[in-house]
Amino acid sequence: MTDDIQVLIIGAGPTGLTLAVELARRGVPLRIIDAAQEPSPHSRALTIHAKSLELMEDMGLLEEFLSAGTRIHALNVYAEGKRLTHLSFEDGSSTFPFVLSIPQSDTERILTEALKRFGVEVERGVRLERLTVVHPELASAQLTLADGSPEELEVSWVVGCDGAHGVVRGELGLELEGRAHQENFAIADVHIAWSMPDDEMLSFLSPEGTLAMLPTPGEGRYRIVAEVGQGEEFDPSLDGLQKLIKRSAMRATLSDPTWITNFRIHRQMVRRYRKGPVFLAGDAAHVHSPIGGQGLNTGVQDAYNLAWKLALVVQKHAYVSLLDSYEAERLPIAASTLESTDRATRAISLRSGLSQQLRSNLASVLSNFEVIQQRLTDRLGMLNLNYRQSPIVDQHREAITSARLLPSRSSEAPSWRDWVDFGAAPVPGDRIPDVVYDENPDRSPKRLFSLLKDTRHHLLLFDGQAQTSEGYRNMERVGRLVQNRFGHHMQVHMIIPGSRRPATLRWRGSVVQDVDSALHQRFGAGADCLYLIRPDGYIAYRSQPSDMRLLFRYLDRIFI
Ligand SMILES: Cc1cc2nc3c(=O)[nH]c(=O)nc-3n(C[C@H](O)[C@H](O)[C@H](O)COP(=O)(O)OP(=O)(O)OC[C@H]3O[C@@H](n4cnc5c(N)ncnc54)[C@H](O)[C@@H]3O)c2cc1C
Structure with a gap:
């Protein structure tokens, strides 16, 4: 293998750059090459949706994006001089109630500068010519360098972010279908x-x-x-x-x-996102109609999904099988995005008078319903995408028959009401909501995303309403064992309702006082329970009650 480079990224468009920043942020040695001598000056993709803004915030780049872009707060649809629909983005469930309009050239500039701050430069004028899979964890790449000389290198992992006209796909025997x-x-x-x-x-x-x-x-x-x-x-x-x-x-x-x-x-995509040590991401794997502006956003989110998994595997904290979940999670998202942008493209391209009339009537009726406005806004913002079918998300709940009829402050067992509330809360594979909560009534409220803003997994241990010393002992035992074994890439937080820290809780790590119980309510945590949050902000695992044996059974499947 060449030096200690672990990942070779082909293509420095938005997808390759996001992947490079995310890997560099986690200390993974990488190279990123691009055949073009200079970045493209054209504006191309303009829209950055709420979900992508959330991840730019996590990457520490939000302010740069916001100051270079312009905020769009609504969509209006007109026909025959009349306004049919006014869709306000304020109605969505994100902290960012707008679409950011920013030229792709600026998006690439911000990401390139962020990468430089990690000491990584894009190698421009360097082209991938051939790629061979040597074995499941080794690939051999033939490059032509900027001065025309050839280079051959072997590397553990290669990611083809080389766009719709790239070569990686073809080298794997895959095609856009x-x-x-x-x-x-x-x-x-x-x-x-x-x-x-x-x-x-x-x-x-x-x-x-x-x-x-x-x-x-x-x-x-x-x-x-x-x-x-x-x-x-x-x-x-x-x-x-x-x-x-x-x-x-x-x-x-x-x-x-x-x-x-x-x-x-x-409207095309590949059937596979991976062959052995080689992955595809962004336009190399799927090309869309630009209606809805989802192309760049989908590529950036592919990269964000792959980066934390690749980093954990490269750093030997997770089994290689974790990487199988990249295709399992991202391919269905691309397929459904392709389908919905295709439907939208057909709807706006209707030509017959009758179908145009029907479309206009429907648009005007639907936009009058608040719930439909919110769904449309979340859909456009890509906030409704989930990984519920993923092989790496799971949960455990006792049967309702084990729940008590009435709540009790002296028992940790859930009541019927707690059981139902937990069922209605976000489930494994869902994006966590950015709950705003009061930790100290004298200070300004906090955001859950700020608590979780780093490259680690986060284990939230909810106290629930019962306050028993047995409950705190269990929380501390789970927290200690997780911290001891996985502390390098996992942080534990005890979430306690009310403003007073219980005298019997001796935990020295992170304790969050959930003064207004906003976190407990949003996570259906009337009784003791736990949530494991992935670095990309999706729920990996949850259980009610916080059962250590079952949690470790889940963790042992994924982490070394
Ligand atoms: C006119 C237009 C408008 C668009 N509007 C929107 C929009 O509003 N919203 C939206 O989300 N999307 C939009 N898109 C789509 C968006 O531009 C793409 O989805 C996005 O660029 C994909 O990013 P990427 O990084 O995956 O690929 P690309 O941006 O295509 O980057 C691929 C890179 O790989 C390099 N490369 C290729 N082959 C090799 C090789 N052999 N060796 C080394 N490097 C190689 C290329 O030089 C290139 O820099 C638009 C596209 C166009 C054309």
Whole structure:
């Protein structure tokens, strides 16, 4: 193997860069190469959704993203000069009630600079030519370096983040399957002088094809995306754009175009995300319709999912089998994202008069329901995605027959009510909610995400309402054993309701006073229970009650 490099990343787009930052943050030795001499200057993907903002915050990059981007608070859909729908992103369940509009070139710049702070440089002008799987934990890569000389290296793990036209997929004998759409879209970044709000997305449904406008950073600047009809030719000039914008039936003057292009939509993905020591992530594994702006976000989240697993395996804290869960978790997400963006693309591309009428009526009726607004916002923000079917998530609950009819403060056994509340709380595979809780009534409230903001797993041991010394002894025993065996990559927190620390609790580690019981309520923790949270913010395991034997049975499956 070459030096101590453990991971070779092919491609420094948003997916490869996110993976590199996440691995570097965990101290994994890596190389990241990109065939292009320079990063692309084009804006391309603009939208960063709530889920991706949550992970940028975890990576410590939130402020840089927020200051380089512009916040979009709502989506409006118009037809025939009338507004059909106003979808406010304020109604979602994220701390970030907006979509961030930021050019992909800025996203890549922020990630590249973050990587440099870890002492890792993108090797530009370096191309992967051939890739061979030597054995399940070793690959051999042939590169052409920036000066044209060849290099051959052997490395434990390779991740192909080389985009839709990359070579890794082909070297593995995989291909993007599915169909290429007929739809043709024009894209332009321009200045628009008009009277519309500059913090809302606009979509105009018209018989000539849909037109969408997305504010971008800079006074009066917008991204225009317009469907080009079959057999029509798009004129990539200001005049051509001015014609397209007539579909909005608004008075608008365009000027100063910085990018005009057009593209055809594909809906394709691979059947496998991994062959032995080689993984695929981002556009190398799936290409989408840009409707909903999910492409970049899905790639970044692939990388975020793979990074912590790869780091634990490389550092010999977890079994290699943990890596099987990458494909098991991410491939179904790509498949369902492809399906939903495909449906949305078809809906906006309807041409017959009757179907357009039906679509307009439906859009206007649905948007009047608050619950539908929230679901749509969470869906767009990618907050509703879960890994409930993953092979590495699990839970244990006693049968309801073991629960007591009425609550008691002197027994740790759950009541019926506690049993039901635990059942209704987030389950393994769900993203944890960013609960805001009071730890000290005299200070400002805290966020759960801030408590969990590092690269480790977090074990939350909930006290529940009963306060027995037997209960505290059990919590401390579980906490101590986990800390002793897995303390390097797992942190234990005792979550205690109320403002007073119980005299019999001797735990010296993290104790969270849940003064307003917000955490207990959100996690259905009326009785003693535990939740293990993964580094990517999803629930790995939970149990009611906190049973040490069963917890260790779960941990022993995954961790060494
Ligand atoms: C016009 C347009 C608008 C879009 N709008 C949105 C949007 O609003 N929201 C959204 O989420 N997505 C959008 N997308 C999609 C988004 O741009 C992609 O999903 C995203 O770039 C994928 O990132 P990636 O890192 O996986 O791949 P890429 O960005 O394609 O990066 C792959 C990298 O690999 C390098 N590479 C390729 N082959 C090799 C090799 N052999 N050796 C070394 N390096 C190699 C390439 O040079 C490239 O830098 C848009 C795309 C386009 C084209």
